[in-house]
Amino acid sequence: MDPLLNPFRPGAGIRPPELVGRQAEIDLVDLMVAHSRRQRNDGGLILYGLRGVGKTVLLSRLRQIVENAGWVTVQLEARPGESGKLIARQSLARGVAMAGRKMNRFQHALGEVREALASVTSFSATIGGTGVSLGVDPSPHRANSGLIEVDLEELVADLAAPLQKNQSAFAIFVDEMQDLDRDLLTALLAVQHRAGQQDWPFYIIGAGLSTLRRTLAEARSYSERFTIREVGPLAADAAATALAKPAEEFGARFTDEALAEILGAANGYPFFLQTYGKAVWELSTDRLIDGTTAIAGIEEGNADLDQGFFPARWDRTTPLERQYLRAIVAVSGSTASTSAIADALGKPATSLSPVRQSLIEKGIIFAERRGYVSFTVPNMDAFIRRQNDLDDVEDD
Incomplete structure (x- = not known):
């Protein structure tokens, strides 16, 4: 058939022609919007799951919903390492400044909007060095300490009244949330918790790999302020x-x-x-x-x-790491106990710990429960079997 009419669109973060099977998450955000209009905050939303389940697409759809409801939003895509830490802060600072520009068009509580924009200006300059002009001077006393948690809480507190009086809210959308640095992650969790206590119109809506649940629990117990949902296969x-x-x-x-x-x-x-x-x-x-x-x-x-899809991960592994991945498949497919993997390789489990950790850091496997590892990418086991078949043919 005519390839120009092909409706199917594979690709990371590309919205499919038909978004199905995610109504429960859409309903949650619709309810979040409705509660916000009544000045009630029941917490943020965290989505987790394997790669390929459509988390990024769903996150984009949820952002569209709240923006259609009049919310101002910031979007971040977290990355690991020191460079990721810097990029996240710069993106947050720019995003907050752009949100401030949207608030500049609010019709009610204009004096309070102007005061809030002073905090926006100081926050953006302090956190990300962003010199965005919003028509007001930066606040000399608010959101400028250089401590991300303190400054974010002061910013949200100052935004709360003008947002509520304009039937709006402020939401930060975070993709690949498991890669956020600890300081920023704990700041987001703490401020969401505070927003819930005060019913401020502030929400974190994030998505990440299956390791995100553990990351949240380790970062701060405030994760109970979130609805946490697994996004699985359709x-x-x-x-x-x-x-x-x-x-x-x-x-x-x-x-x-x-x-x-x-x-x-x-x-x-x-x-x-x-x-x-x-x-x-x-x-x-x-x-x-x-x-x-x-x-x-x-x-x-x-x-x-x-x-393309699978080699992006496979090609970054060492020969010993590939042996480990093949052992996972040989033992049980996509999830295996570390002791069974060690038995399959004929090595002590402790000697394989560095290999396991390296594969976790590369984002190829994760350990959601003690003593077991799983692939972060669905159908990775089928790919590895195909590689084994190719190796057998080459050996012949």
Whole structure:
């Protein structure tokens, strides 16, 4: 079929043609908006899950919802390391300044808005060195201590009244939240907690890998001020809709056999649904997509994944780390106990601790519970099996 009409769009953070299976999270944010209008704050929202489940896309949709409701927002994408720490603060400072510009257009409580903008100006200059002019001088006494938690709390406190009087709220959206540096993470948690106590219109809405739950618990017990939800693979009916509905809009249809093949290969993960859907569309010569075409499209999709998506992680591993990853697959697929991995490799578990830690730091595996590790990327086990098959062919 015509590739120009192909509705499927694989890619990190790219919204699929049909966003399905996430109504529960959308409803939570709708309720958050409704409660905020009644000057009630029940806390922020944290989403966690494997890569490829659509967290970034969902986060963007939630941000669109609150902006349509008149909220001012800041968006951050956390990165690890010292450079990530600096970038996060600069992004926060710029984002707060841009939020201030939107508040400049508020129609009510103009005197309080002006006072709040003075705090915005001092916060942005102090935290990120951002010299953005909002038409007011920076506050000499507020949000300028250089201590991120103190300054953020003073900023939010000063924004609260003018936001409420203009039926608005302030939200910080954080993607890859597990990579935030500890100081900024604890500041966000603490200020969200304080906002809940005071019913300030301030919300953190974040997303990250499955390790995020542990990171939050270790950072500050205030994480109870958040609704924490796992974003998992789509249920079978939602996954089928994600494939069938976009195709039908262009006059194409999947047979039941074709749908079953693709759903089985994708395991409900939106990224893989889009990858296979795109490949199948380009291979199909008929608007009725049958099982044979679906199987060919899955093979083509896997070839694309094996050239880009998976090697981005696999190619960063050492030979010993690859042995460890292969042992996970050999033991049980995508999750395995560290003792079983050690037995499979014929080595003491303690000797493998550096390898395990290195793979965790590279974001390839995570340890959500003691003594077990899992892949952060769905279908990584299938990729590794394909690599093993290639190695066997080369050996022959």
